[in-house]
Amino acid sequence: MPAEKKEVADTHDSTSVSDSAAVSEAVFVARGVTKVYRMGEVHVHALRGIDLDLYAGELVVMLGASGSGKSTLLNILGGLDVPTDGTVRYRDHDLTRADDVALTRYRRDHVGFVFQLYNIIPSLTARENVALVTEIARNPMSPEEALDMVGLKERMDHFPAQLSGGEQQRVAIARAVAKQPEVLLCDEPTGALDVRTGVVVLEVIERINRELGTTTVIITHNVSIAEMAERVISLSDGRIAEIKQNRTKRPPAEITW
Amino acid sequence: MLTAMHRKLLRDLWHAKGQALAIALVLSCGVAMLVMSLTTLHSLTATIDRYYNEYRFAHIWAYLERAPKTLLPRVAEIPGVSHVQTRVVADVNLDLEDMPEPAIGRLISIPDRQQPMLNDLHIRQGRWIEPGRRGEVLVSHAFAEAHQLRSGDTVRAIINGRLRTLTIVGVALSPEYIYEIREGDLLPDNKRFGVFWMGETELAAAFDLEGSFNSITLSTLPGANREEIIARLDRLTERYGGLGAFERSEQTSHRLISGELEQLRAMAVITPVIFFAVALFLLNMALSRIVGTQREQIAALKAFGYSRWEIGLHYLQFVLIIATVGSIIGVALGAWFGRALTLFYAHFFRFPWHEYHLDWRVVVPTIAVGLAVASIGAVAAVRRAVMLPPAEAMRPEPPPEFRPTIIERIGIQSFLSQTARMVLRTLERRPLRAAMTTLGIAFAASVMILGSFSSDIVDYLIDYEFHRSQRQDVTVTFFDSTAGRAERELANMPGVLHAEGFRAIPARLRFEQRSERVGIMGVPSGSSLMHLMDDQERRIVLPNDGLVVSDKLADLLRISVGDVVTIEVLERERPERQVPVAAVVRQYTGQGAWMDRQAAQRLMREQDRISGAHLAVDSDQLTALYAALKETPGVSGVTIKRAAVDSFMETYAEIVLTMRLFNIIFGSIIAIGVVYNAARITFAERSHELATLRVIGFSRGEVSAILFGELTVLTLIAIPVGLFIGYWFSVLAVLAMDTEDLRMPMVIEPATYATAAATVLVATIASVLFVRRGIDRLDLVAVLKTGT
Known part of the structure; x- marks a missing residue:
C-alpha cells in the first residue's frame, strides 16, 4: 500500500537512532482517533479525537491519570483494539481496517508488549515464557540472550512463583524484546513495583531502546518517569493535552518517586 | 520438539490431573460400554453367520405326522428351493443314572452314510456314527456337559415303548441347537433336555417310519419367495398331517438368539449415551473454569501474536488429550468386558468355536465418538477463549454480581446462618451450573438403577410366570393325545x-x-x-x-x-x-x-x-413319582419346573452379582467425577474468599461448610431426581428390549433405589473429603497476596 499521508517521511534511515524526530520517519500516524465503549446503556468516550505521530527509534512517555485514555490508545497502537473512528497507520499497515488475522500478524511481527501485571504464564519457566514468543517470531534472538539482556541469565529455569515482582517484570520485558520488535509498548511497567526495582526495569527498557533502536512507548501516571523520555505526551479525558520535547533525557538511575 | 505452548498444555493438565482423570474415567465408561456391546455383537454375529453358512443351517422347517419319501422330489421342485433334507424327529424319555427324574431326549435322524445336507453337525469329541452299528448316537454338547457324558458312555431311552440302550460315540454341536431349549419352555434346562443324533434307518425303524419321514428342512436360493415356498409346502404336507412350515424367524434357537442380539443392540446405545452426556458436561465445566482463570494469559498470548486458531487449538488439545486417555482406557476395558460377555454367552449359546475380535471397525469409530463428545463439550469454552477481546481481557474480570436470594426476598433470612446464606447466594447466582451439577449427580444414580433393575425384572418375571401363573410342579406330556382317564391315573401316582x-x-x-x-x-x-x-x-x-x-x-x-x-x-x-x-x-x-x-x-x-x-x-415323594413316570408308556416328556428355575437362577445369580458390582463402580465413577470436579472448581474459584474467611477467624470446619454446603444441597436434590430419571431410563430400556419372546415388566425394587442413593451419597462424601485436604493446605498468605 502506498503511503498517502504527507506526514509520512519517505526516508530510509529508520533503523538508525536519531536525536531529532523531525528527520526521522513517522512509524505511527494517528488521525482523529476516537474510541467509544458501550457499557450497557452508557457510552463511554475513552478517546475523543487523537492526532499523533510517533517516530522511529524514539522513546515516548504517555502521561495521564487513570481513565485518561492512555491504555486504550496503547492497545490501539499495539493492534489489540481498533478505534471507533479515525485512522491509525503503522508504516504501510492500516490498523483501522485490518481484520483479526492481519492484526495478529502485525502483533506477531512488529510489536512487543510489557504489561503492568506482567501476564507471564505461571506454568512456564522464565526461559519457556520467552520461548513462547521466539517460537513464533520471524527473527528472534535466543531466549537465553534475551534473559541475559535483562540480567536474568542465572534464573532462567525458575518458575514465575519463584521470582520476585521485579524479576517477573524483567522476564516480561525479555519476552517482549526477544523477537527484536520494531515497537515496544509498555503499559505501566513499574506500576506494581517498588522504586528500586522499578528503576532497574526502566533501565532495561531504556537500554533496549538505545541499543536496538526500538520505538518505545511507556504509559504511566508517574510524572517522574517522563524525564527519561525524548517526548512526553500528556493525555487527559481522551484528548492530547500537551506534547513536550525533553531537552535532555535523564537516565533512569537518576529518577526517583 | 515440544514447544512452549505444548509445555504449558502438559503442565496445565498435570495441575488439573485429578479432574482430568475423573473426566477421562467417565468418558472411558461410555467408550467401554460401546466397545463391549458392539464388539460382542459383531463377534457373535460373525460367529453365527459363519456357523450357519459352513454347517448349512436350513431356511425352512416343517413337521408332519408321516409322509412317504416319494414326496421328496415334489418338494424339491418348488421354485426357489435349493436343498431338501427329510428326517425323523422324536422326543423320548431318558433314564439317566445320575438323576432320579426322567429327562427328555430329542432323537434326530442323520443320513446313515453321509453328512446331513442341511443342519450339519460339528463333532466336538469322538466320531461320526458308523453305518450298520446299532444303537450308536451323537449327543449334544450342552447335555453331554451337564451329565459329563463322553463317547463310550451309554444312555437308556424308552423308544416307542421299548427300553433301548444308546451308545454315545461322539459329542456334537448343531446350528439348530445353538440355544438348546425345548419349544415352549421358558428356560433352558440342559440336564433335563438333550438332543441326540441317530442313523436314519435305525431311528425310522424304531418309530415304524421306514421309507417315511416326519420332519423336512429346506434351504432356499437367494432371493427366493419364502412365503410362497411355505404355502406350497403346506399344501403338499397337509394330507400327511403337516403342522405348518415356518422360517428361521420362528425357529426356537434362532429366534431366541436374535432376541438376545436385539437387546444387546439396544444396550449399546442407551448406557453409553448417559456416560457421554456426563463427560460432555464435565469437560465443559472444567474447561470453562480454566479459560476463565487464564483470561490474562490468553490476552497476553494474543498480544504476542498467537492467532485465534492457535489459541483455540491449544484449549481443544486440552480436552482431546483427556478424551484420548479416556478412550484408550475405555477400549481396553471394553475389550476386557467384551471378552467376558462373549464367554458368558458361551454358557447359553453353543458354538463350535468362540471368537472374540476387537475389531478396528468398532474401535476407530468409537474413539472418534469419544473425541467428538469431548470436542462438543469443549466448544463453548474454546469459543470464549477464541473470541476473548485481548484489550478487554487485560482488565481483571468484574466482580460477580450478587443479589438478595429468593429467601431474602420472601424474608426468612433471619432463620439462616451467615454460612447458609453464602451457600444459597452462590447457588442462586449460577443457577445453570447448579442445575447441571445436580443433573450430573442425578445421572450417577440413574445409571445405577438402569444397570440394576434388570435383575429386579428377572426376579419378578420368574415369580410371576413360575409361581403365580404356572403353579404346577411337574408337567407331563404324552406322545399323542390320550383319553381323559389318564388324568385320573396320574392323580393316583405316588406323591x-x-x-x-x-x-x-x-x-x-x-x-x-x-x-x-x-x-x-x-x-x-x-x-x-x-x-x-x-x-x-x-x-x-x-x-x-x-x-x-x-x-x-x-x-x-x-x-x-x-x-x-x-x-x-x-x-x-x-x-x-x-x-x-x-x-x-x-x-x-x-x-x-x-x-x-x-x-x-x-x-x-x-x-x-x-x-x-x-x-x-408332594416334594417328599418326588423320587417315587419319577420312577413311576419312567415306567409309564405314552409319556413323551416330564418337565420339572423347580429344577429348570433353579438351574437358571444358579447361572443368573453369578451374572447378577458381577453386574451389580460393575454398576456400583460405574455409578461411583460418575458421582465422583461430577462431585470432585464441582468441588475442585468451587474451591479454585473461591480460595481467595475462603482464605480471607480463615484469616478473619473462621475454622477449617466452618470454611468447609461453606464450600461443601453447596454440594450437599445439590446432592440431596440430585438423588431423588436421579431415581426418577433412572426409572424413565429403565422404561426406555424395557421398551427397547421388548422382543417377540420376552416382554419385560417394569419393576424396580426399593432396594435398588436405596443402593443407588447410598452409592451416590458415599461417592459424594469421598470426593468432598478428598478436596477438603486442599483447605487444610491452603496457604493463606500466598492466596491473599496473588489475589487469584
Missing part, C-alpha cells in the same frame, strides 16, 4: 396331590392378513394350577367359550376383546373355526393362547382327550 389334564392344540391363528402359529392350551376353566391374569394382575376365569390370548399375541395380530379370529388347527381333522377373543391376559414370555378344555375338545370334535397334565406334587 401327586392334584392332576389337571390339558389339551394342547397346534394351530394357526388368523386375523385379517396376519397370522401366527401358536399352541392353544385347553385347560379346565376353574384350573388351580394355571392362573391367567389381566393387566392389573388380577386372576380371570376362563370363559366357557372364546379364546384368551396373551398381550404379546394380541399385539402381534392386532386383536382385542370382541374380535373374531380364525383358528386353523394343524392336527388330525384340521378343523377351522371362527372364535371370538374373550380376554387378553398378561404374559411376559412367549405368545400364549388358552381356551376352556371342553371348548377345546369341542373345537377338535372329540370326546374327553388330553395331551398332557399339570401336577401338583
Whole structure:
C-alpha cells in the first residue's frame, strides 16, 4: 500500500537512532482517533479525537491519570483494539481496517508488549515464557540472550512463583524484546513495583531502546518517569493535552518517586 | 520438539490431573460400554453367520405326522428351493443314572452314510456314527456337559415303548441347537433336555417310519419367495398331517438368539449415551473454569501474536488429550468386558468355536465418538477463549454480581446462618451450573438403577410366570393325545396331590392378513394350577367359550376383546373355526393362547382327550413319582419346573452379582467425577474468599461448610431426581428390549433405589473429603497476596 499521508517521511534511515524526530520517519500516524465503549446503556468516550505521530527509534512517555485514555490508545497502537473512528497507520499497515488475522500478524511481527501485571504464564519457566514468543517470531534472538539482556541469565529455569515482582517484570520485558520488535509498548511497567526495582526495569527498557533502536512507548501516571523520555505526551479525558520535547533525557538511575 | 505452548498444555493438565482423570474415567465408561456391546455383537454375529453358512443351517422347517419319501422330489421342485433334507424327529424319555427324574431326549435322524445336507453337525469329541452299528448316537454338547457324558458312555431311552440302550460315540454341536431349549419352555434346562443324533434307518425303524419321514428342512436360493415356498409346502404336507412350515424367524434357537442380539443392540446405545452426556458436561465445566482463570494469559498470548486458531487449538488439545486417555482406557476395558460377555454367552449359546475380535471397525469409530463428545463439550469454552477481546481481557474480570436470594426476598433470612446464606447466594447466582451439577449427580444414580433393575425384572418375571401363573410342579406330556382317564391315573401316582389334564392344540391363528402359529392350551376353566391374569394382575376365569390370548399375541395380530379370529388347527381333522377373543391376559414370555378344555375338545370334535397334565406334587415323594413316570408308556416328556428355575437362577445369580458390582463402580465413577470436579472448581474459584474467611477467624470446619454446603444441597436434590430419571431410563430400556419372546415388566425394587442413593451419597462424601485436604493446605498468605 502506498503511503498517502504527507506526514509520512519517505526516508530510509529508520533503523538508525536519531536525536531529532523531525528527520526521522513517522512509524505511527494517528488521525482523529476516537474510541467509544458501550457499557450497557452508557457510552463511554475513552478517546475523543487523537492526532499523533510517533517516530522511529524514539522513546515516548504517555502521561495521564487513570481513565485518561492512555491504555486504550496503547492497545490501539499495539493492534489489540481498533478505534471507533479515525485512522491509525503503522508504516504501510492500516490498523483501522485490518481484520483479526492481519492484526495478529502485525502483533506477531512488529510489536512487543510489557504489561503492568506482567501476564507471564505461571506454568512456564522464565526461559519457556520467552520461548513462547521466539517460537513464533520471524527473527528472534535466543531466549537465553534475551534473559541475559535483562540480567536474568542465572534464573532462567525458575518458575514465575519463584521470582520476585521485579524479576517477573524483567522476564516480561525479555519476552517482549526477544523477537527484536520494531515497537515496544509498555503499559505501566513499574506500576506494581517498588522504586528500586522499578528503576532497574526502566533501565532495561531504556537500554533496549538505545541499543536496538526500538520505538518505545511507556504509559504511566508517574510524572517522574517522563524525564527519561525524548517526548512526553500528556493525555487527559481522551484528548492530547500537551506534547513536550525533553531537552535532555535523564537516565533512569537518576529518577526517583 | 515440544514447544512452549505444548509445555504449558502438559503442565496445565498435570495441575488439573485429578479432574482430568475423573473426566477421562467417565468418558472411558461410555467408550467401554460401546466397545463391549458392539464388539460382542459383531463377534457373535460373525460367529453365527459363519456357523450357519459352513454347517448349512436350513431356511425352512416343517413337521408332519408321516409322509412317504416319494414326496421328496415334489418338494424339491418348488421354485426357489435349493436343498431338501427329510428326517425323523422324536422326543423320548431318558433314564439317566445320575438323576432320579426322567429327562427328555430329542432323537434326530442323520443320513446313515453321509453328512446331513442341511443342519450339519460339528463333532466336538469322538466320531461320526458308523453305518450298520446299532444303537450308536451323537449327543449334544450342552447335555453331554451337564451329565459329563463322553463317547463310550451309554444312555437308556424308552423308544416307542421299548427300553433301548444308546451308545454315545461322539459329542456334537448343531446350528439348530445353538440355544438348546425345548419349544415352549421358558428356560433352558440342559440336564433335563438333550438332543441326540441317530442313523436314519435305525431311528425310522424304531418309530415304524421306514421309507417315511416326519420332519423336512429346506434351504432356499437367494432371493427366493419364502412365503410362497411355505404355502406350497403346506399344501403338499397337509394330507400327511403337516403342522405348518415356518422360517428361521420362528425357529426356537434362532429366534431366541436374535432376541438376545436385539437387546444387546439396544444396550449399546442407551448406557453409553448417559456416560457421554456426563463427560460432555464435565469437560465443559472444567474447561470453562480454566479459560476463565487464564483470561490474562490468553490476552497476553494474543498480544504476542498467537492467532485465534492457535489459541483455540491449544484449549481443544486440552480436552482431546483427556478424551484420548479416556478412550484408550475405555477400549481396553471394553475389550476386557467384551471378552467376558462373549464367554458368558458361551454358557447359553453353543458354538463350535468362540471368537472374540476387537475389531478396528468398532474401535476407530468409537474413539472418534469419544473425541467428538469431548470436542462438543469443549466448544463453548474454546469459543470464549477464541473470541476473548485481548484489550478487554487485560482488565481483571468484574466482580460477580450478587443479589438478595429468593429467601431474602420472601424474608426468612433471619432463620439462616451467615454460612447458609453464602451457600444459597452462590447457588442462586449460577443457577445453570447448579442445575447441571445436580443433573450430573442425578445421572450417577440413574445409571445405577438402569444397570440394576434388570435383575429386579428377572426376579419378578420368574415369580410371576413360575409361581403365580404356572403353579404346577411337574408337567407331563404324552406322545399323542390320550383319553381323559389318564388324568385320573396320574392323580393316583405316588406323591401327586392334584392332576389337571390339558389339551394342547397346534394351530394357526388368523386375523385379517396376519397370522401366527401358536399352541392353544385347553385347560379346565376353574384350573388351580394355571392362573391367567389381566393387566392389573388380577386372576380371570376362563370363559366357557372364546379364546384368551396373551398381550404379546394380541399385539402381534392386532386383536382385542370382541374380535373374531380364525383358528386353523394343524392336527388330525384340521378343523377351522371362527372364535371370538374373550380376554387378553398378561404374559411376559412367549405368545400364549388358552381356551376352556371342553371348548377345546369341542373345537377338535372329540370326546374327553388330553395331551398332557399339570401336577401338583408332594416334594417328599418326588423320587417315587419319577420312577413311576419312567415306567409309564405314552409319556413323551416330564418337565420339572423347580429344577429348570433353579438351574437358571444358579447361572443368573453369578451374572447378577458381577453386574451389580460393575454398576456400583460405574455409578461411583460418575458421582465422583461430577462431585470432585464441582468441588475442585468451587474451591479454585473461591480460595481467595475462603482464605480471607480463615484469616478473619473462621475454622477449617466452618470454611468447609461453606464450600461443601453447596454440594450437599445439590446432592440431596440430585438423588431423588436421579431415581426418577433412572426409572424413565429403565422404561426406555424395557421398551427397547421388548422382543417377540420376552416382554419385560417394569419393576424396580426399593432396594435398588436405596443402593443407588447410598452409592451416590458415599461417592459424594469421598470426593468432598478428598478436596477438603486442599483447605487444610491452603496457604493463606500466598492466596491473599496473588489475589487469584
